Amino acid sequence: MATAVQPNSPVSTATNPNTRLLLASVAGAAFLIGGVILAGFGVPRILSEILPSGKSATFLSSFLQIAVQIGVIAGLVYVGSQLGGANPPKGIRGGIFLVISCVIATFYITRAVGLTFGDIPGAVTGAALVYGSFWFLTSPRGIGAMHTLEEHGWFHAVGYKKTQGRRIRQYTIGGLLLVGLSGVWSMMSHNTIGTGDLSYVMPFGLSKLTVLSNKQYAVPMLLAAAVIWLAWRAVNIPTFADFLIATEAEINKVSWSSRKRLIQDTIVVLVTTILLTGFLLVIDLFWGWLLADVVGVLPKPDPTKNKAKDPTQSSTW
Numbered sequence: 001m002a003t004a005v006q007p008n009s010p011v012s013t014a015t016n017p018n019t020r021l022l023l024a025s026v027a028g029a030a031f032l033i034g035g036v037i038l039a040g041f042g043v044p045r046i047l048s049e050i051l052p053s054g055k056s057a058t059f060l061s062s063f064l065q066i067a068v069q070i071g072v073i074a075g076l077v078y079v080g081s082q083l084g085g086a087n088p089p090k091g092i093r094g095g096i097f098l099v100i101s102c103v104i105a106t107f108y109i110t111r112a113v114g115l116t117f118g119d120i121p122g123a124v125t126g127a128a129l130v131y132g133s134f135w136f137l138t139s140p141r142g143i144g145a146m147h148t149l150e151e152h153g154w155f156h157a158v159g160y161k162k163t164q165g166r167r168i169r170q171y172t173i174g175g176l177l178l179v180g181l182s183g184v185w186s187m188m189s190h191n192t193i194g195t196g197d198l199s200y201v202m203p204f205g206l207s208k209l210t211v212l213s214n215k216q217y218a219v220p221m222l223l224a225a226a227v228i229w230l231a232w233r234a235v236n237i238p239t240f241a242d243f244l245i246a247t248e249a250e251i252n253k254v255s256w257s258s259r260k261r262l263i264q265d266t267i268v269v270l271v272t273t274i275l276l277t278g279f280l281l282v283i284d285l286f287w288g289w290l291l292a293d294v295v296g297v298l299p300k301p302d303p304t305k306n307k308a309k310d311p312t313q314s315s316t317w
Contacts, residue, residue: 025095035076044213094149102133114203160236165245169235180227193219
């Protein structure tokens with residue numbers, strides 16, 4: 001009796017998509033954090049050694065520094081988009097956001113505990129936060145959060161239904177920019193941020209950590225960039241964008257009055273208001289005279305009686 005034996009076939013060892021997503025998210029977060037440190041700290045340090053110093057050159061140096069920083073940021077954005085490849089893992093943008101959020105939360109909480117309670121509680125807290133971040137990012141809930149953030153479109157540069165609702169979207173972006181950039185300008189004008197480098201005192205006997213150089217320029221730049229991005233991205237969220245599109249469609253259905261008709265209607269409203277005011281004044285005076293002088297229900301006002309003034313109060317405002 002013959003037995004058919006199949007030839008040995010190679011076993012495919014495809015990479016787990018969740019593992020690929022996590023590794024790509026960590027790499028992207030490291031690249032983004034390194035880019036921020038390079039643009040916010042490294043570039044100003046290099047330019048401070050090259051550009052002239054002094055009060056007369058302060059404006060020129062600041063302008064050149066900001067221009068170079070913007071160029072470096074643009075280059076990093078381009079390089080980062082190219083590193084993602086033509087087919088990046090689904091959810092990588094949300095994964096990068098979650099990784100950076102975990103890093104920032106771990107840094108600030110560990111630093112606060114270390115400076116407040118000592119090095120040992122700070123180290124224990126840091127280790128627990130690192131383990132908790134790793135557990136969350138590798139769990140199904142963390143992977144689902146990455147995909148959810150990706151689907152919401154907060155980290156995409158592609159517009160949603162670009163040709164619809166343009167006018168009301170522009171007005172909405174303008175309003176958001178007016179509020180956000182006014183806040184940034186207010187912070188700069190009141191010197192809320194301060195001057196110098198943005199540095200943190202570190203626990204565990206570490207030296208002071210400098211995150212950004214010239215924070216009076218770097219922090220407003222980051223805030224302004226975040227405001228611009230959020231304003232543009234907000235009007236491209238599918239749910240909010242559909243609401244704006246529907247609102248503009250309803251506004252377009254409104255039959256607006258002509259200039260001549262608007263003036264006529266305004267005159268009618270004003271004349272009617274004046275007539276009603278005069279009518280109510282006459283009615284009030286008539287009933288006051290009738291009830292006070294004829295019927296005698298209301299007491300008559302005594303013009304000779306003056307109220308005593310409090311000597312402690314002043315008559316001026």
